[in-house]
Amino acid sequence: MIPIEKILPIWKVEQGTMISMQGDQTIAYEVVLPEFGTQSGADFEAGHQAFVKAMRVFLPGTVFHKMDWFTRAVVKADAGRAKESLLAAASERHFAGRPYLEHRCYIFLTWQPAGRKLSSSAYANILRKSIAPVEPKDERLFQNFIATCGQFERILSDSGLFALKRLSDDELAGTANKPGIIERYLFLLRPGQQPVIRDIHIREEIRVGDQQLELYTLADAEDLPALCGSRIDYDQYSTDRTKYSIGFASPLGHLLDCNHIYNQFVFIGDAQRTIKALEAKKLRLQSLSAYSRENAISRDACNDFLNEAIAQQRLPVKAHFNVLAWSDNSGERTELKNLVGSAMAQLDAVCKQETDGAPQVWYAGMPGNEADFPMNDTFDTFAEQASCFFNLEGMSRSDASGLRLGDRAYGRPVHLDLFNAPMKSGLITNRNLFVCGSSGAGKSLAMNHLLRSLYDEGTHCVTVDIGGSYKGLCDAVGGYYFTYTEDNPIRFNPFYIGADDVLDVEKKESLKTLLLALWKKDSDNYTRSEYVAISGAINGYYEYLSVNPEVFPGFNSFYDYLMSEYMEVLQHGDVREKDFDLGNFVYVLNPYYKGGEFDYLLNARENLDLLNERFIVFELDNIKSHEILFPVVTIIIMEMFISKMRKLKGKRKILAIDEAWVAIAKSGMAHFIKFLYKTIRKFNGIAALITQEVEDLISSPIIKETVINLSDTKLLLDMRKFMNKFDQIQQVLGLSDKAKTMLLSLNKANEPGRNYREVFVDQGGQSMHVYRNELCLEEYLTYTTEEKEKLKVMEYAGKFGGIHPGIAALAADIRSGQTVL
The missing domain is CATH 1.10.287 (Helix Hairpins)
Structure with a gap:
């Protein structure tokens, strides 16, 4: 047993530089790589060329070491989010313990002093019993090296694909409570793990504590593939029309599901x-x-x-690549060679397990000790070919808040900020949303999930629906749900003014618009005198209410006012019948008065405060073809949301139109959709349109010219059913070939045993990702659109006294097997 301090090759760390016992000086960067599965073939080629150009600036004697850590981890529940609601708590429980592969990437650049003797497997510091330090010499040459490192960093950063951050002294050497990168490598510590000292055994095998290490190398030209490139096709996500690209070295990175470090060494010589x-x-x-x-x-x-x-x-260089894998499970250790061998076979390379020379390679892989690498384990190549073996993809990143989705590879929860951060960064210029997918692709589940996320953040959510997709969520958050049935027809009260509302010009104008729409058909024009008379009636009515507080505001009392008080006003004012025919006016409006055919429509006494209610759903399935009710309801919806836009200062609002937009457009409301998409951005609002009809995309000028052009964020779901029409869809949606490839890969290789649908998110045509929309059982039961399942939820809600205890009980029974959906 040799105390590690006697042969530890790192002498000291100062000014962000690791100085070795031999006088080698190393600086380190933490690197943020593009997210796995988000790059096209052109992106991979650009990243590859960036590394080639960056390595050309190095001075002879520089050692480039890229280290990609892949460590198994499990999702930890967020106690803060779990307190937000029943669904949030259920979601945290669902994902807690979910295994995934965590990734960190580092680059170490080493400058070797002139005259330093090269190491080999027979001559390496690990074979010595002690090492004496050598003071670094020639500060001027080191400063030249630092200058080239700055150029290297700038070239990679300017590519727009990579972000580099130089590590500080504490990040290199660690502190009393937080291990640095050197300590993490020696003792195989995970990110965030507390410092732990472990014995290191290297005689018959490499073992760190309970972890046994296996080393697999690409160190001989005979073992390398005949051809290499910046990318390869990933068959699981490819189709007959598209080839899905992943990095050439991805099989040794994200696709290798075990604890491992993928080391990439390039030695720049003369x-x-x-x-x-x-x-x-x-x-x-x-x-x-x-x-x-x-x-x-x-x-x-x-x-x-x-x-x-x-x-x-x-540029001729020497290179070496290896996979350092470990496990504390004896059964899994026997599988490591199979896993790594299979990964290398995907590259058409020969897997070679290093045995006798493994300690020397492991020791040289220590951050700061790269110059001690055994050169007999390298091969001659060019910078272009060596860069092909670099891992160019990182793990999915998560925002601090936003819509909770799952990364594609493992389902790890990630939060996606669709609106705030992209607006600040300039990625998008508006918050409008367009959602499309074939039937059964999961649009309603995705929109329910998005609306609940926005609601939890304080957004005012208004949804226009045909089909009852949002009833469960509306009940869960205690919102207003407007629908039409014979027993309980749809009811509004546009004449009611809430405690926080006022009778301003906008309120008066909305009432005038409504009354004129009830009185006149679209083809009939109204005169200026009729407009003035109705305006006078509205002003007089609210004056009448102010002196008669016992009168309940509504259409009935407004009609009574017209027949009594306002008739006298017109008579005293000597208003001629040709200027305003009050008799005709009240006759046409009579069906909305008590006893009339539609007396329920404008006389509601509940769900009155629409301005301050944060979740409202209008379900219009039963009246979408009604010539009288549907136009009236759409006018009320329009005026109500415009009122929210203008009066709720500083609050986020969203109007989601799900499958109802065609009917609205046919009712003369196309101009409203155009107005909404063009102006809602100025009021901190979101306009969202959801459809599954491909013909709508291709044939509708409203969608093509307004909705798609003014929707910087697109959520697209499985559209493989439209493969034969996809060229037209691609043109209408303005999708790039990269977006087409990603979109057509949805749900092609979903993880067995997991129930989820994938969603493609395109923001500004620049940021494109595929995520899982995986819901916990409680969320699914809340959002489900299957009639059988909705009836079961209603049954349990009635049995247990509410939607929340009902869903909790139903989910418990399903998990225990007592109930089957």
């Missing part, structure tokens, strides 16, 4: 000296080629390498 050495090697092989066919082949390969280096100005 190019001229390397070419000179290869020329001498070629001559030796030439003289030996007559004795062996292998020598002749090696000679030709060496000659081709030299020709390419000179003709195409390639």
Whole structure:
């Protein structure tokens, strides 16, 4: 047993630099990579070229070490979110304990002092019993190295694909309570884990505490694939028409489901000296080629390498790649070689398990000790080919708040801020939303989930629906639900003024619009005198109410006022019948008065304060074809939401129109949809339109010219049913080929045993992601649109005294097997 401080290769850490016992100096960056599954072939090529250009600025003697950590973790419940509501608590319980692969990426750049002896498997510091420090020399050369590192950082950052942050002294060496990157590597500590000292065993095997390490290398040109590139096709998400791209090295990264570190080493030497050495090697092989066919082949390969280096100005480098995997489970350790071997087979590479030289490679992989890497375990290549083996994808990122979705690979909950952060960053210029997907793709579940998320954040949510998709959520949040049945027809009271509302010009104008719509058909024009007379009637009515507080405001009392008080006003004012025909006016409005056919419509005595109610649903299925009721209801909805827009200062509002937009447009309300999409941004509002009809996309000028053009955020669900029409859909939606590939990959390889649908999110045509919309059982029961399931929810709600205890009891019975949906 040797105390680690005797052979620890890192002497000290100062000014953000790790200084080794041999005088090597290393700086480190934490790197944010593009999210896995979000890049096109062109994006991968751009990232690959950025690394090639960045490595060309290095001075000879520089060691580039890219380290990608992939550690298994489990989702932890957020106690703060669990307190928000029953559904939030159920969601936290559902995802708690969900396993996933956590990813961190670091880049270490090492400068070796002149004259430093190169290491090998037979000559490495790990084989010594103690190491004495050597003071670094020639500060000027090190400053030149730092300058090239700055250029390297700028080239990668300017690509727009990578973000680099240099690690500080505490992040490198650690503190008393937080381990640094060196300590984390030595003792295999997960991010956020408290410092733990573990024994390290390296004689027969590498073992850190209870963790046994296995090392698999790509260190010999014979083991490498014949061809390499920046990307490969991922067959699980590809279709006959599209090829889904992942990084060339992704099988050794995110797709390798075990605890592992993927190390990528590139050694920048003196190019001229390397070419000179290869020329001498070629001559030796030439003289030996007559004795062996292998020598002749090696000679030709060496000659081709030299020709390419000179003709195409390639940068010759030495490279090494390895996968360091570990597990404390003896059964899983036997599977590590199968897992890694399978991953390397996807690259068409040969998996080689390192045994005798494993401790030296592991030791050289320690941050700050890269210059001690055994050079006999490297191979000659060019920077272009070496960069193909870099992992270019990171894990899905989560915002501080927003819509809770799941990352595509593991279902880890991630929060997506669809509106605030993208507006601040300039990614989108409006908050409007367009949602589309084929029948059964999960549109209603996704919109229910989004509306609940917005409601929990304080948003005023108004939904116009045909089909009853939002009844469960409305009951759960205690909102107003307006629908029409014979026993309980739809009721409003536009004449009622709530405690926080006032009779302003806008309220008067909305009442005038309503009364004129009830009186005149769309084809009939009203005169100026008729408009003035109705305006006078409204003003007089509210004056009448102010002196008669016992009179309840509503259409009935307004009609009574017209027949009595206002008739006298007109008579005293000498108003001629041709200017305003009061008899005709009250006759046409008589069906809305008590005893009339529609006396219920404008005389509601409940659900009156629409301005301050934060969740309102208008379910119009039974009246969508009614010539009188539907136009009146849509006018009331329109005026109510405009009132919210203008009067609720500083509050977020959303109007979601689900499958009802066609009927609204046919009722002369197309101008309202256009107005809404063009102006709602100025009032901190969101206009959302949801449809499943592809013909709507292709044929409707409203959607093509207004909704899609003014919806910077698109939520698209499974559209593979429309494969034959997809070229038209792509053109109408303005989707790029990258977006088309991602959209057509939805639900192609869902995780077995998990019930979810995937959703494609496109913001501003620049940010594109695919997420899982996975709901816990309680959320699903709240949002379900299946009639059988909705009836069961209603049954339990009646039995247990409310929607919340009913859903909780039903979910418990389903989990226990007592009830089957």
